[in-house]
Amino acid sequence: MRAVITVVGKDRTGIIAKISETLYQHGVNIVDISQNVMEDMFAMVMLVNIDKCTVDFTQLADLLDKDGEALGMKIHTMHEDIFDAMHKI
Amino acid sequence: MSMINTKDILETIKMIEEEHLDIRTITMGISLRDLASDDINVLADKVYDKITRRAEKLVSTGEQIERELGIPIINKRISVTPIAMIGAVTNANSYVPLAKALDRAASATGVNFVGGFSALVQKGFAKGDEILINSIPEALAETNLVCSSVNVASTKAGVNLDAIGLMGRIIKQTAELTKDNDSMGCSKLVVFANAVDDNPFMAGAFHGIGEPETVINVGVSGPGVVQSAIRRAGDCPINEVAEVIKKTAFKITRMGQLVGAIASERLGVPFGIVDLSLAPTPAIGDSVARILEEVGLEVCGSCGTTAILAMLNDAVKKGGVMASSSVGGLSGAFIPVSEDEGMIAAAASGALTLEKLEAMTAVCSVGIDMVAVPGDTSAEVISGLIADEIAIGVVNSKTTAVRVIPAIGKKVGDMVEFGGLLGSAPIMPIATGSPAKFIHRGGRIPAPIQSLKN
Numbered sequence: 001m002r003a004v005i006t007v008v009g010k011d012r013t014g015i016i017a018k019i020s021e022t023l024y025q026h027g028v029n030i031v032d033i034s035q036n037v038m039e040d041m042f043a044m045v046m047l048v049n050i051d052k053c054t055v056d057f058t059q060l061a062d063l064l065d066k067d068g069e070a071l072g073m074k075i076h077t078m079h080e081d082i083f084d085a086m087h088k089i
Numbered sequence: 090m091s092m093i094n095t096k097d098i099l100e101t102i103k104m105i106e107e108e109h110l111d112i113r114t115i116t117m118g119i120s121l122r123d124l125a126s127d128d129i130n131v132l133a134d135k136v137y138d139k140i141t142r143r144a145e146k147l148v149s150t151g152e153q154i155e156r157e158l159g160i161p162i163i164n165k166r167i168s169v170t171p172i173a174m175i176g177a178v179t180n181a182n183s184y185v186p187l188a189k190a191l192d193r194a195a196s197a198t199g200v201n202f203v204g205g206f207s208a209l210v211q212k213g214f215a216k217g218d219e220i221l222i223n224s225i226p227e228a229l230a231e232t233n234l235v236c237s238s239v240n241v242a243s244t245k246a247g248v249n250l251d252a253i254g255l256m257g258r259i260i261k262q263t264a265e266l267t268k269d270n271d272s273m274g275c276s277k278l279v280v281f282a283n284a285v286d287d288n289p290f291m292a293g294a295f296h297g298i299g300e301p302e303t304v305i306n307v308g309v310s311g312p313g314v315v316q317s318a319i320r321r322a323g324d325c326p327i328n329e330v331a332e333v334i335k336k337t338a339f340k341i342t343r344m345g346q347l348v349g350a351i352a353s354e355r356l357g358v359p360f361g362i363v364d365l366s367l368a369p370t371p372a373i374g375d376s377v378a379r380i381l382e383e384v385g386l387e388v389c390g391s392c393g394t395t396a397i398l399a400m401l402n403d404a405v406k407k408g409g410v411m412a413s414s415s416v417g418g419l420s421g422a423f424i425p426v427s428e429d430e431g432m433i434a435a436a437a438s439g440a441l442t443l444e445k446l447e448a449m450t451a452v453c454s455v456g457i458d459m460v461a462v463p464g465d466t467s468a469e470v471i472s473g474l475i476a477d478e479i480a481i482g483v484v485n486s487k488t489t490a491v492r493v494i495p496a497i498g499k500k501v502g503d504m505v506e507f508g509g510l511l512g513s514a515p516i517m518p519i520a521t522g523s524p525a526k527f528i529h530r531g532g533r534i535p536a537p538i539q540s541l542k543n
Contacts, residue, residue, distance in 0.1 A: 006098060008099075032093050034095050045098050057156070058156045058157070078157070082101065082347060083094075085344060085346065086097070087101070
């Protein structure tokens with residue numbers, strides 16, 4: 001099962017480092033990353049595989065929410081299914 | 090998804106974060122037809138037991154899905170077999186104990202409403218129907234989460250004018266019994282023509298007699314998303330506006346389909362339908378009236394309102410139909426006055442009148458909805474209002490309904506405050522000429538001819 005993690009906020013150092021550390025610690029594999037910095041706004045979308053995740057989905061989302069708070073950024077962790085449903089026929 | 094499409098992903102997040110995209114309700118329909126006892130208190134316990142057993146995991150499952158998909162699911166609700174049919178097996182002369190059992194079951198399961206304190210009397214009253222209807226005022230005054238509805242007409246059966254006369258009096262009594270609360274009981278009471286069996290929305294939801302034992306129905310929302318999409322489309326012909334609405338409705342409905350399918354699988358309950366709805370809330374940016382204004386009205390209620398609403402309603406259905414494997418319920422744009430920030434403003438300023446609202450209901454879902462009128466409005470005038478609205482539904486083969494609040498002690502210009510999703514409403518003026526002679530005739534208006542359509 002795959003999830004999409006989006007991170008939006010003011011650019012700073014250590015964003016990807018902090019989030020990938022959390023993912024690594026809980027057995028989440030990063031499948032793809034796309035990021036943009038427009039002026040000083042940072043937007044990253046990460047596709048991850050959570051089959052071997054050591055905590056359940058809501059715990060993972062909570063941990064990433066905490067990372068977002070520490071970074072001063074908004075992080076959404078959502079199942080891939082919702083994007084497929086809305087944007088693919 | 091093999092590759093990340095950042096634009097699509099950010100669009101979805103923007104819809105949820107900024108444009109109030111949400112699932113309005115997951116409603117579990119539960120049949121109560123296997124329950125019987127001639128002792129109403131025994132029956133009430135059976136009703137409570139069955140609902141709490143079947144819906145035990147509804148709220149927690151809904152919350153889990155909400156968390157995983159990142160999409161808010163605002164309401165989790167239950168609808169049941171019309172209680173008049175269940176109550177009829179007892180020898181009781183009031184079904185208030187059944188309403189209280191529903192209320193307790195709703196509290197125990199954590200849902201925010203239970204619908205189905207209902208009777209279907211389009212062609213006449215069977216044993217239980219009048220008992221139920223006469224129990225409505227007390228039932229709504231003494232419960233918090235119970236919703237009630239009465240179907241008084243259908244295109245095939247015609248209009249039960251006796252029932253409409255009775256409902257005028259019942260609405261007044263309900264208003265009186267809940268007058269300390271702005272006559273709020275009336276916000277949980279709907280009078281229908283052509284009521285549907287699989288409506289997930291309150292206050293009119295009940296579990297119809299052709300439905301399976303249990304079922305999951307989903308209602309989507311998204312007026313803010315539609316309004317933003319129209320704004321982005323800019324200055325373009327109306328057919329292009331319709332296209333934009335269709336595409337947006339498709340996306341919204343796909344989300345409802347996904348949530349319904351997941352809920353159905355996890356609860357082990359068949360998936361019924363997605364209701365292709367545009368359901369407003371009193372929040373800024375979640376209003377159907379503001380969509381109409383975005384298309385090009387100075388204010389909702391201006392000339393042109395009905396035409397735009399007709400286009401909107403049609404485009405929502407066209408976009409939604411392909412997005413779901415099974416569509417049903419009320420399906421259309423709702424125009425409840427108190428639950429829509431733009432409607433409240435338009436009604437308060439006098440731009441939107443009751444007569445214009447009535448015209449609007451001919452082209453959308455569902456009817457004269459959450460409209461507050463002066464508390465001294467007579468029962469016959471309310472019955473007349475119901476009769477007019479019901480006639481529109483019966484002749485046009487569509488569902489129409491009246492949910493009107495004669496706010497005791499209030500007059501035109503005052504406001505009533507219900508709070509939460511039920512919102513607040515200005516007291517609107519209503520024609521005071523008496524239809525008493527017509528209403529007191531009683532009897533049945535024959536079913537309308539279905540050809541020679543002019």
